[in-house]
Amino acid sequence: MGERVHMVSLGCPKNRVDSEVMAGKLRRAEWSVVDDPAEADVILVNTCSFIQAATEESVNTILELAAFKESGACRKLVVTGCMAQRYAGELEEALPEVDLFVGTGEFHRIDELLARPDAPRTVVGEPTWLQGDEDPRVNSALPHSAWLKISEGCDHRCAFCIIPKLRGKLRSRSLPSLVAEARRLVDQGVVELNLVSQDSTAWGRDLDGGADLGDLVRALAEIDGLRWIRVHYLYPHGVPEAFLDAMAREDKVVEYVDIPLQHVSGPVLKAMRRGVSADEQRRILERIRSRVPDASIRTTFIVGFPGETDRDFERLLAFVGEGWFDHVGVFTYSAEEGTAAAKFPGQVPAEVAEARRDELMRLAARLSAERLAARVGRVEEVLVDGPSPDSELVLAGRLRTQAPDVDGRVYLEFPPEDLRPGDIRQVRITRSGDYDLVGEVVD
Numbered sequence: 001m002g003e004r005v006h007m008v009s010l011g012c013p014k015n016r017v018d019s020e021v022m023a024g025k026l027r028r029a030e031w032s033v034v035d036d037p038a039e040a041d042v043i044l045v046n047t048c049s050f051i052q053a054a055t056e057e058s059v060n061t062i063l064e065l066a067a068f069k070e071s072g073a074c075r076k077l078v079v080t081g082c083m084a085q086r087y088a089g090e091l092e093e094a095l096p097e098v099d100l101f102v103g104t105g106e107f108h109r110i111d112e113l114l115a116r117p118d119a120p121r122t123v124v125g126e127p128t129w130l131q132g133d134e135d136p137r138v139n140s141a142l143p144h145s146a147w148l149k150i151s152e153g154c155d156h157r158c159a160f161c162i163i164p165k166l167r168g169k170l171r172s173r174s175l176p177s178l179v180a181e182a183r184r185l186v187d188q189g190v191v192e193l194n195l196v197s198q199d200s201t202a203w204g205r206d207l208d209g210g211a212d213l214g215d216l217v218r219a220l221a222e223i224d225g226l227r228w229i230r231v232h233y234l235y236p237h238g239v240p241e242a243f244l245d246a247m248a249r250e251d252k253v254v255e256y257v258d259i260p261l262q263h264v265s266g267p268v269l270k271a272m273r274r275g276v277s278a279d280e281q282r283r284i285l286e287r288i289r290s291r292v293p294d295a296s297i298r299t300t301f302i303v304g305f306p307g308e309t310d311r312d313f314e315r316l317l318a319f320v321g322e323g324w325f326d327h328v329g330v331f332t333y334s335a336e337e338g339t340a341a342a343k344f345p346g347q348v349p350a351e352v353a354e355a356r357r358d359e360l361m362r363l364a365a366r367l368s369a370e371r372l373a374a375r376v377g378r379v380e381e382v383l384v385d386g387p388s389p390d391s392e393l394v395l396a397g398r399l400r401t402q403a404p405d406v407d408g409r410v411y412l413e414f415p416p417e418d419l420r421p422g423d424i425r426q427v428r429i430t431r432s433g434d435y436d437l438v439g440e441v442v443d
């Protein structure tokens with residue numbers, strides 16, 4: 001029997017795709033991936049370090065799993081991903097339990113690094129690597145749904161964000177590479193693809209021939225067997241018209257726009273160095289609504305950014321109160337070492353930022369409940385995911401406008417016996433809550 005690895009993937013779906021690539025490379029090298037850390041020869045933690053809280057979660061996970069070096073079969077503890085990249089060198093002393101640190105530009109060499117007895121303890125370089133369709137990958141999501149990473153890195157320099165330092169400059173995967181990987185996933189049973197990157201709006205800008213996101217989703221829509229294509233992380237400036245056009249015309253491109261705005265008040269957007277004004281943001285939202293009237297719009301906001309005044313926050317509340325959004329995520333600002341904003345004057349006290357977050361979340365929950373209540377009585381397509389994470393006894397699925405992990409669900413009452421995960425069925429919505437719905441299969 002080959003060696004066994006136990007893997008933990010923290011952070012965002014992009015990190016999860018990296019974990020899936022590492023699992024693919026290790027499987028190809030005859031490793032087996034095991035669920036029980038006590039059985040593993042190697043334990044690997046793919047870390048997140050976007051904000052301080054994520055770094056703390058990464059460290060706590062590493063320390064918990066380090067115990068298996070004493071109590072289990074583990075002989076090597078490996079730390080990969082954003083935290084290894086961000087704190088390269090500093091971690092060797094801080095985490096003596098860890099045997100190998102691998103950065104965001106080198107994780108694809110995990111099979112080779114684990115096979116080499118002379119591998120250095122820290123392997124962190126410039127992040128330039130880009131996944132190709134020939135790279136093996138093990139889908140760790142539900143068998144009928146997968147994430148597809150369309151590009152890596154980001155060319156923006158938002159004042160609060162460390163990501164460009166951790167992930168490098170924009171590198172788009174080629175259209176043939178993405179179509180080939182998507183076909184392979186569909187051959188394995190995937191019916192829903194969620195496209196992810198740091199900045200999906202920019203996909204294709206760095207490719208010869210000038211493709212854009214519209215070309216990509218149209219090419220993916222031609223794949224037989226693929227039913228839903230959802231795009232995440234649209235930077236608000238320059239969303240291609242061809243993409244909205246594809247969403248309006250092509251049934252497989254679901255009417256869902258995930259567009260992190262971060263704020264709406266002009267002075268805060270300027271200080272954030274977002275490169276987009278409040279008016280431009282309003283115009284793109286209007287453009288989305290006029291091209292795709294029933295689009296669900298998801299966004300995220302940061303409250304408590306340095307210099308954010310009560311007036312700025314009131315503008316944000318008023319804007320959200322206009323009812324543009326179906327899904328709103330709210331974060332309190334975290335001053336990250338190595339970012340411009342960490343040195344800005346006017347840092348907002350934590351309790352003020354938290355109170356603003358709570359107030360905005362309450363408003364967003366009320367608006368979400370109103371929008372979901374309007375769906376009661378309608379018959380909508382639902383992708384069946386399987387038993388709900390809350391109870392094995394209840395089946396759950398999602399609307400076209402509900403992305404996995406981040407949005408709500410549809411709980412299915414009285415499910416017919418032939419219902420299978422991966423089915424897309426017509427469901428009458430019977431009840432609604434703040435984020436979730438209840439419905440009955442009617443086809």
Ligand code: SF4
Binds near residue numbers: 154199235
């Ligand atoms: S666009 Fe997103 S990933 Fe890029 S720097 Fe801004 S916040 Fe970070």
